[in-house]
Amino acid sequence: MGGIPVGRSITRRRFLGSLALGAGGALLAARSTAAAPTVGKSGGTLIAGWEAEPGAFDNDIDRGAVTRTLLHNIYDRLVDRNMTVKANQPLVGSLAVSWDISPDAKTYTFKLRQGVKFHDGTPLDAEAVKFNIDRDSDPSHKYYNKAGAGSLKLGYGNLASVVAVDKYTIRIVHKDPFADFLPVLAFGTYSIASPTAIQKYGNEDYPNHPVGTGPFKYVSREKGVKVTFERNPDYWAGAPAIDGFIVRPLPEAVTRVTALQTGEVDWINAVNPDSMDSVKSNPNLVLELAQLPNTWGYIPNHKYPPTTKLQLRQAMSWAIDRETLARDVMKGLAVPAKGTHAAGTPGYDPNITGYGYNPAKAKQLLADAGFPKGLPLEVWMPAGGAGSPFGVQMNEFIQQNFKDVGIDAKFTQQEFQTFQNNMANGVQKDVNALQVGFSVDEFVNLQRMFRTDLQPPNGNTNPGWYSNAEVDALLKKARETTNAEQRKQLYFQVEQKAVDDAAWIFVVNQKAARAWNKKVKGFVNPNSYMFTFRTVSIA
Amino acid sequence: MLRFVVARCLATIPVLIGVSLVVFFTMKIIPGDAAEVLAGPQATKEQVELIRQSLGLNRPLYVQYVTWLSRAARGDLGRSIQLAAPVTEMVRDRLKNTLVLALASALLAVAIAVPVGILSATHQSSFIDRASVVVALFGNSMPTFWLGLVFILILSLHFRLFPSNGMYSLRGPAGIPDLLWHLALPALTLCNVPAAVLARLTRSSLLEALNDDHVRTARAKGLTEARVVVRHALGNALLPVVTLMGMQVGYLLGGSILVETVFSWPGLGLQLYDAIGARDLPLVQGGVLLVATVFVFINLFVDVLYAVLDPRIRYGA
Numbered sequence: 001m002g003g004i005p006v007g008r009s010i011t012r013r014r015f016l017g018s019l020a021l022g023a024g025g026a027l028l029a030a031r032s033t034a035a036a037p038t039v040g041k042s043g044g045t046l047i048a049g050w051e052a053e054p055g056a057f058d059n060d061i062d063r064g065a066v067t068r069t070l071l072h073n074i075y076d077r078l079v080d081r082n083m084t085v086k087a088n089q090p091l092v093g094s095l096a097v098s099w100d101i102s103p104d105a106k107t108y109t110f111k112l113r114q115g116v117k118f119h120d121g122t123p124l125d126a127e128a129v130k131f132n133i134d135r136d137s138d139p140s141h142k143y144y145n146k147a148g149a150g151s152l153k154l155g156y157g158n159l160a161s162v163v164a165v166d167k168y169t170i171r172i173v174h175k176d177p178f179a180d181f182l183p184v185l186a187f188g189t190y191s192i193a194s195p196t197a198i199q200k201y202g203n204e205d206y207p208n209h210p211v212g213t214g215p216f217k218y219v220s221r222e223k224g225v226k227v228t229f230e231r232n233p234d235y236w237a238g239a240p241a242i243d244g245f246i247v248r249p250l251p252e253a254v255t256r257v258t259a260l261q262t263g264e265v266d267w268i269n270a271v272n273p274d275s276m277d278s279v280k281s282n283p284n285l286v287l288e289l290a291q292l293p294n295t296w297g298y299i300p301n302h303k304y305p306p307t308t309k310l311q312l313r314q315a316m317s318w319a320i321d322r323e324t325l326a327r328d329v330m331k332g333l334a335v336p337a338k339g340t341h342a343a344g345t346p347g348y349d350p351n352i353t354g355y356g357y358n359p360a361k362a363k364q365l366l367a368d369a370g371f372p373k374g375l376p377l378e379v380w381m382p383a384g385g386a387g388s389p390f391g392v393q394m395n396e397f398i399q400q401n402f403k404d405v406g407i408d409a410k411f412t413q414q415e416f417q418t419f420q421n422n423m424a425n426g427v428q429k430d431v432n433a434l435q436v437g438f439s440v441d442e443f444v445n446l447q448r449m450f451r452t453d454l455q456p457p458n459g460n461t462n463p464g465w466y467s468n469a470e471v472d473a474l475l476k477k478a479r480e481t482t483n484a485e486q487r488k489q490l491y492f493q494v495e496q497k498a499v500d501d502a503a504w505i506f507v508v509n510q511k512a513a514r515a516w517n518k519k520v521k522g523f524v525n526p527n528s529y530m531f532t533f534r535t536v537s538i539a
Numbered sequence: 540m541l542r543f544v545v546a547r548c549l550a551t552i553p554v555l556i557g558v559s560l561v562v563f564f565t566m567k568i569i570p571g572d573a574a575e576v577l578a579g580p581q582a583t584k585e586q587v588e589l590i591r592q593s594l595g596l597n598r599p600l601y602v603q604y605v606t607w608l609s610r611a612a613r614g615d616l617g618r619s620i621q622l623a624a625p626v627t628e629m630v631r632d633r634l635k636n637t638l639v640l641a642l643a644s645a646l647l648a649v650a651i652a653v654p655v656g657i658l659s660a661t662h663q664s665s666f667i668d669r670a671s672v673v674v675a676l677f678g679n680s681m682p683t684f685w686l687g688l689v690f691i692l693i694l695s696l697h698f699r700l701f702p703s704n705g706m707y708s709l710r711g712p713a714g715i716p717d718l719l720w721h722l723a724l725p726a727l728t729l730c731n732v733p734a735a736v737l738a739r740l741t742r743s744s745l746l747e748a749l750n751d752d753h754v755r756t757a758r759a760k761g762l763t764e765a766r767v768v769v770r771h772a773l774g775n776a777l778l779p780v781v782t783l784m785g786m787q788v789g790y791l792l793g794g795s796i797l798v799e800t801v802f803s804w805p806g807l808g809l810q811l812y813d814a815i816g817a818r819d820l821p822l823v824q825g826g827v828l829l830v831a832t833v834f835v836f837i838n839l840f841v842d843v844l845y846a847v848l849d850p851r852i853r854y855g856a
Contacts, residue, residue, distance in 0.1 A: 047709055047710070052813060052816060052817075053621075053622075053813045055621040055622060055623075055817065056621065056622050056623035056624070058623070061577075063621060063817075064817070146578075146586060146589050146590050146593065147577045147578055147590060149586060150577075150578040150586040150587070150590070151578075153586075204618070204623070205623070207622075207623035208623060208624060222805075223622065223624075223629060223632065223633070223805070223810070224633060224636075224803075224805030224806070224809055224810060224813075225705065225706065225805045226709060246709060248704075248705070248709060248803070249803060249813070250704055250803050251800055251803065251809070251812065251813070251816075252688075252800055252801045252802075252803070254688050254691065254692070254801075255688075255691060255703050255704050255801060255802065255803060258691050258692070258695055258696045258703040258704075259703050259704055261696055262695060262696060262699060262702075262703060264702060264703060264704065264705075264709070415569070415570055416571075416818070417569070417570040417571025417575065417818070418570040418571075420571070420575075421570065421571070457584070
């Protein structure tokens with residue numbers, strides 16, 4: 001596959017093929033990639049202000065979103081969500097150009113892109129991909145990575161075999177049907193790394209010398225100061241227009257915004273709400289919001305009363321004034337959640353209307369549940385509130401909402417790891433709900449959130465012990481359904497059931513505020529935690 | 540003198556062991572361990588246990604402590620979870636930057652505080668004296684991070700006089716002038732509290748010294764007031780200032796967490812802040828141990844310096 005010319009000449013997105021998921025039956029094939037929509041001139045180095053020092057760049061360990069998005073710049077995966085598309089990013093082929101899926105959804109055969117090389121010159125072939133998968137799934141592999149295996153358990157935790165069929169064909173067989181395997185492979189931590197580099201540096205030191213096939217090469221890191229990346233001139237989908245970019249950790253929000261305003265950096269992540277107006281009013285800057293695939297809410301206790309009563313959970317859902325919360329408390333950095341998936345992200349179902357704000361209805365439901373005079377509830381959350389910079393204020397606002405209908409909720413903050421341990425052990429008798437912020441970016445998350453057999457101790461993502469036989473049957477069918485459209489409809493049914501059951505109290509879907517200097521052209525601000533600088537140029 | 544120095548050095552040994560005990564066991568009290576952080580939320584309990592074994596976290600606590608301490612004594616503080624690098628290298632590199640900031644702040648504090656203190660003492664109850672009280676009170680009361688942000692908004696954003704962050708420019712040449720330019724705002728922010736405290740101490744200490752008999756004698760000899768102050772009073776008056784300055788270095792190291800975070804100064808404070816946020820326990824442990832050790836040695840240095848300046852101390856020992 002030849003490269004795509006870059007520079008001024010490329011002004012439109014070019015797809016070589018688009019996703020054929022949903023084309024029916026067992027055979028699913030895709031050939032696609034996306035070229036950079038660049039507008040400015042070639043060259044120049046972008047300086048990006050980051051909200052924290054990124055972690056090491058292992059291809060297979062999740063060190064949080066601030067690190068994970070950089071994996072999308074260094075590495076490729078077999079398949080990818082196309083981050084050069086603003087909303088509903090399609091699943092496209094990346095290092096794989098096409099694939100076959102067996103009717104039982106167990107066997108995946110990928111045809112690899114030919115002519116691709118890692119940044120160190122190692123050719124990308126089936127053996128290289130097998131090396132990567134074995135490293136994170138086979139304890140007998142010489143470079144078996146325990147932490148990587150833990151991180152990738154969802155995708156590689158139940159493999160029957162991984163076979164390099166020929167130089168550019170790899171077959172991955174699961175023990176059980178796994179129709180969601182493709183979107184899982186698109187997660188940043190399923191990045192394919194150079195086997196030569198892993199062998200050269202060993203598991204321990206490899207993260208300091210990351211080598212992928214992505215649009216940018218890692219150059220160096222001066223801890224606390226900068227991480228430097230340079231363009232990969234041989235990138236298979238077309239080399240980036242910029243010479244490279246520098247990540248500058250700027251943890252203090254005001255300093256980050258100031259650095260953008262004074263021109264010390266060109267681009268920043270996580271603009272703080274109090275600075276948004278001053279950024280907007282600056283004629284040299286662009287501020288853009290991105291809807292995140294994030295669901296913030298509460299997981300009720302489905303095992304121990306009183307939250308086992310449907311009417312009580314529904315009353316809690318109707319009691320929350322989500323519009324005011326999103327507008328006033330969160331300064332517009334959120335939208336009311338209707339269900340599991342946010343509008344503008346893959347997996348959103350526009351037919352799900354969720355719960356509005358109706359205190360009268362909430363009171364009636366409370367009475368129906370047997371609590372006409374209200375009741376006390378115990379809610380646990382991690383210190384500072386989970387998953388949002390507004391965590392504490394949000395919980396305080398909702399506490400008042402609850403109080404208005406007669407629910408006297410006591411919120412107890414816990415140290416982070418203690419809270420995590422409670423998630424892993426499941427919510428106990430004396431606690432009525434946990435407050436969480438979840439990244440719900442793919443349908444497969446519904447499996448993790450609602451499957452009865454993934455209740456603790458078999459997982460930590462259904463800590464509220466939710467169990468519904470009908471939902472379990474739908475989820476099982478979804479795991480076995482290779483037709484993407486049919487699978488989507490099954491997941492929509494699961495989501496509707498979860499909303500009807502008030503399996504979670506869905507509150508808001510959060511947004512990210514990112515800003516950049518107007519001289520930065522071509523940046524696509526996707527509805528995702530992930531983004532790429534591949535399409536960027538500097539005017 | 541030698542006996543005094545040796546005695547003081549020996550006294551640091553139990554202090555350092557105490558420091559290591561506190562640092563080690565404090566980290567053990569915190570829920571969770573490095574294996575859980577490294578494995579991530581999706582890992583099974585078996586996988587976490589495997590990592591725990593490989594890190595030696597399943598062994599008895601006293602064994603872990605002795606192993607950790609003996610490695611630390613040899614300069615091995617383990618590996619950072621978040622950055623996959625040796626903690627010793629990381630904290631060593633960053634300590635250097637913190638010391639640059641702390642030293643600059645200390646010098647700036649002395650440069651501001653001593654003249655102000657002398658002026659206040661020699662012009663007791665004058666406008667200068669009263670103004671210095673107000674300024675010192677202000678300096679002592681302002682939260683460091685707030686003051687840093689105010690400096691950024693006024694001097695960096697509004698007047699564009701100084702950069703808002705970092706130790707040197709990412710664009711353009713980096714050299715000593717560039718470093719000093721970047722140092723200005725964080726050093727000014729960090730020196731605020733020590734400058735205020737030192738100015739008040741210099742004033743009171745000098746006032747006391749000015750009432751000493753030998754000073755009265757000096758005046759009786761017909762020396763000028765300036766000569767009396769500089770030659771005969773200031774030497775004695777600065778003794779407690781030296782001690783307090785040593786104690787303020789502890790403040791400067793501790794205060795650097797806030798100031799370095801506000802200004803993205805790549806020192807140990809910012810590193811600790813990042814490490815705490817990422818739950819990078821080995822890095823937090825190593826960083827805190829290093830800061831505590833540096834503090835112990837600075838105290839030792841101040842003790843010795845005090846003995847050099849004041850013979851009564853070393854003879855008393």
